[in-house]
Amino acid sequence: MNAMPPIPIARPWMGEAEAEAARRVLASGWTTQGPEVAAFEEEFAAFTGAPYACAVSSCTAALHLALLGVGVRAGDEVVTVSHSFIATANAIRYCGATPVFVDIDPATCNIDASLVEAAIGRKTRAILAVHQLGLPCDLAALSAIAARHALPLVEDAACAAGSEIEWRGSWQRIGRPHGVVACFSFHPRKLLSTGDGGMLTTADGGLDRQFRRLRQHGMSASDLARHRSTTVLVESYTALGFNYRLTDIQAAIGREQLKRLPEAVARRRALARTYAALLAEVPGLVLPDEPPGTKSNFQSYRVRLPEGCGQRAVMQRMLDAGVSTKTGVMCAHREPVYAGERWACAPDRNACGCGAGGCRRLARSEAAQDGCLLLPLFHEMTEDDQQRVTDALRAACALEAAPA
Template sequence: MIPIAMPVLAEQEADAARAAVLSGWVSQGPQVAAFEREFAAFVGAPFACAVSNCTTALQLALAALDVGPGDEVITASHSFIATANSIRNQGAVPIFVDVDPETYNIDPRRLADAITPRTRAIIAVHQMGMPCDLGALTALADRHGITLIEDAACAAGSEIQIKENWERIGKPHGHIACFSFHPRKVITTGEGGMLTTADADLDRKFRLLRQHGMSVPDTVRHGSSQVIFEEYLVSGYNFRMTDMQAAIGRKQLERLPDLVARRRAVAARYAELLGNFEGLRLPTEPKWAKSNWQSYCVRLPNRLDQRSVMQNLLDQGIATRRGIMCSHREPPYVKAAQRHDLRHSELAQDRSILLPIYAQMSEAEQLHVAECLKAELAKG
């Protein structure tokens, strides 16, 4: 079976996790602090705060902004449901706008019509690792005085050109960026997430809220020669990362540039193998973006049935996934009033499939995927 994705985990990660276990400190501790410093340095952010996953990162971002009942947050429906759930978990209302049909990212041209006096934030998703048009998004957010949060769950290692410079997603270019380290992502800690920001006050709030609102972190209390009684200053959460996860994450971060380079090579090879078939739309990378190619999404010709193509590929040992889901079609959101046309989001879900892509993918595996997909395209 050729899987849809495959993490790169080896002896280095196993040794790092073992060392963390044997250190005696297994919850949020020195490894987490080191991972935060190294991740911040990698992306070019002043601050990075590790958490349990990207969903909690998004919720912490909204909580630190005091987003709550009665507030609206604009985002894309065309995203994993965690994006919408993080908004609703704060009691706020997700306002869905459509995506650009070329990149499947939130369309900046549609945002202005969605802004109301209740709008508190925009969550822009770097879908499948492809950077959003941050230039347009930041300009619009600044013009309206709205906070821009980047859902960078898939985008570790992706880059965007700002003026003449290439900068990594997570710098951040909005106010906050949130990452995932789930096994489907380019680097993984099993589960885990990270928030980056240039705002010291927001970073302080993240750290307070992720640990029950505790005034003194465990590391400070346990390292003190004096008895310290902590206080619980606000109602917070348990959104902490463990030191075992962070130890693995540090090794994964060392691999990230090489992993991205390999995935970009695989994506380029797909473009060579599949670029000459009429009706098949390949993913578009804008000239100002460098994707980490967390996923490789192709749009099928209208004559082909998505499920049948996927089943036929599975029968030949090739795992695929349908196009990214639309949250407004799922039971928790289907009854919510939709203010905006979401046709491009729905077409992306219904007509697209994700092909296998991972750093270790061999030429033979890619050829098999391409030949089997070509056979499907030749039908009808």
């Protein structure tokens, strides 16, 4: 038995300011999609440099609205990765469309842009690119491909609040956006959390208006507009919408979290540097890499285990030492809900007959899921915590790599 307190994989960084913000909203009498949401949107737009930001209930909701917004409909295809949280692929299926999965670049675990062009076919309606674990994907290459094929590029930036890329000579935050729309998550494992929540950023005012209508049942006028109107304003329902509202309680918390975000990102980067120094000598362990022109927010710290080290065995040894870990990012195509005909792998659209995993074309995605490990990473981690994590990992790798 380990006498030390267990080290969790993540822990939100919240305090009295967030509690006070929530209290303020409860006392105000306006608890959903009101003035706090409007203020949060304005502040998030200013943070990312986006002309428009629209708050919703989750990143999944944001992805759904983004794909509908760029015109994805039943029978279409969307090129994306399987190696992502399942919400990425699910959002495509919500539109009645089919995800066409391409493999990842093993160095970054982001979409391999060199495979995208071959995945584009007659039915392709959009490219959905993920900034996995906060590391920006190759937006320059992807936006060039999208432009060549007149396709919209949607960014799944669920994990990437505060991440940066070098874009035409200057550093910019993810979400400006660099595609047509970027979608963020405020789930507790993200650097900015509202409990649950999401945001769409875009430079297209028409799309922003559409997102606002669809997030609230397709209603023609927002509650805020009706509240502020000095003449009677009766709404109509102009499209089949959803209830994807963010509450004012969440938005007020989000505004406080946004103030903390630059410090949160700086802290994650410092923790990542410490991990890199502590793990530099572990034989065969591959540490995360930031390609030139990208700065991750280190939403997670992922390592690739040495060849021959069993992932589950290492995780168990670390858990026995009081350290929580997670496997590499999942692959949607390996899940039962994706068994059958609901996805395709590029470029031959399932020609390898790999419905139930073991996909030759997504071999690097599967290897990353099976061979990587996410280590604990959170704002209030101490030097001792990081030492314990790295000691446990080093010991587990040594034991698992040793010949039986």
